[in-house]
Every structure is written in C-alpha cells, then in structure tokens.
Amino acid sequence: MADLAVAKVVAPPPFPVAPLGDSDTLEVGDWIVAVGKHPSGTDNMDNTVARGVISRLNHHQGDPDQQLEKIRIDAVIDVDNAGGPLVNVAGRVVGINTLARSGEPTDHQGFAIPINTARAVAEELIRTELSHPTLGVRLWSLTPALAREFNQSPDNTGFQLPERHGVLILHVRPRGPAAQAELRAGDVVLTAAGNKLTSPGELFQAVESTGAGGRLQLGIWRQDREQQVTVVPEEMAEQMRRAMGDTVTPLPSPSLP
Secondary structure, eight states: OOSOOOOOOOSOSOOOOOOBOOGGGOOTTOEEEEEEEEEETTTEEEEEEEEEEEEEEEEEOSOGGGOOEEEEESSOOOTTTTTSEEEETTSOEEEEEEOOOTTOOOTTOEEEEEHHHHHHHHHHHHHSOOOOEEOOEEEEEEOHHHHHHHHTOTTOOSOOOOSSSEEEEEEEOTTSHHHHTTOOTTOEEEEETTEEOSSHHHHHHHHHHHOTTOOEEEEEEETTEEEEEEEOOEEHHHHHHHHTTSOOOOOOOOOOO
8 A cells, every 4th residue: 555646637738747767776875855845825835855865775664564665765754845756866756755654763764655656556546446455464574694693593482484585474463364364473475476575565566466355375484394375365444444343434446537
C-alpha cells in the first residue's frame, strides 16, 4: 500500500509538467532537492526547497506488511514539502516526498516514494479498483552475514537460521492468510512463485501479482529443511474488518477515465 492518490484535472491543455526520471537508477549519495509550498498569507503560497543526499534505498517505512518501500534522504520532509517532488540534479522527478509515519524518528531525515512506484500505483488506480492484498506478516531481509551473526551469538538458545538470502518472518497475524497456511515466526521464505527472494519487497510484489484470492506457492526453510507452502493473499480491508469487528468500509474505486 502506497500513500498516493490520483486526481483528475479538469481544464483546457496544455499543462505545465515536470519530467519524470527513473528511480531504479538512483544510488546512495546522489544529490536531490525536495520541492514544496509554504502558506504565505490567506491566498498565497511561497516556494520551498530542501537539498540533501540519498542516505538509503529500499527503506521499509512503518509496518513492513504495508509494503511501503521508500527512499530515505537527509533533507527534512515536513508539511511544506510533503506531497511535492523529489528532484535529481538533472531536474527530473525521482520521487514524491512523504511525511514520516507516527513513531518514526525524523531528525535530519525524510522519505520519498520512488517515482517508478508512484507511476505504477497511479496506473493501477486509474485502470482497476483499489486492491491491497496482504499475507498478514512482519518480515525482515535475511542475508548470509546476518544469519551467521545470529547463529554464532552467545545468546542464541539453539535456533539456527540458514546462512543464505531470504525473507525472515518475524510475526504472523492471527487468523490472517499466513496463519491459515500454517506459516510461523522463524520461517524463512526462500522463493515465491518459483523466484528466489532477497528482500520483503520482492515478496510483496509476488503477493500483488497474485492478488487477493489467488494461490501463491512459497518455498520456505523450517527446522533445517525446505518445504513448499501455498498461501492465499487476502484484502487488507478484510483483515482489518475482521480484527476491528466489521467496522471498516472498503475504499471506493476512483472515478477516472
């Protein structure tokens, strides 16, 4: 789920537009500028800019199950520039600035949605109904180095992780799709639909491609052996409705051409 919406502009063209870049080509250390607006008087808005560098890519902001993989920058994002463009040195938009989620540290850092993600989400919002299929899990990227450090820790009670790339399940939400598939905390997801995994984002993409109600084949590691598990993703609204006693109303589809 991304913190994005699509608005329809009703006005005669042409429109001033900002050229879009390719967020997949970004690297840590790249210079960026966060552009925004600050209210000045009743009807006026002043331009604002904050410059900095990219400090991290593929940052999971908030609950990992909400699929918010973002760009972290050392320019502060506040109400003035949230929603504005994140621009590279070539003047192309590479992200959309977004506020930090509640409880996250914000000193000397900000976040932005990669423009490639924003473009894909916008196209989906225009083309289809809103859909947020999830598994009901909290995840963590597992690397051979992290697994080795965990396995060799003097505090380890005997539980061993495979020293390979995968996605570690930290928590399984009761009555969610993962729980119904009998996945458990400590399982390591190695493949999804036959494709090897190295990050939670890759698993989220597989869940999105499968869709709510589809069947997703996962290859997992548990208790020193690999096995196959089939999980059926479920709409996030359905999980929330069940958890909150049927008080959540699904979001309507946007009325766009």
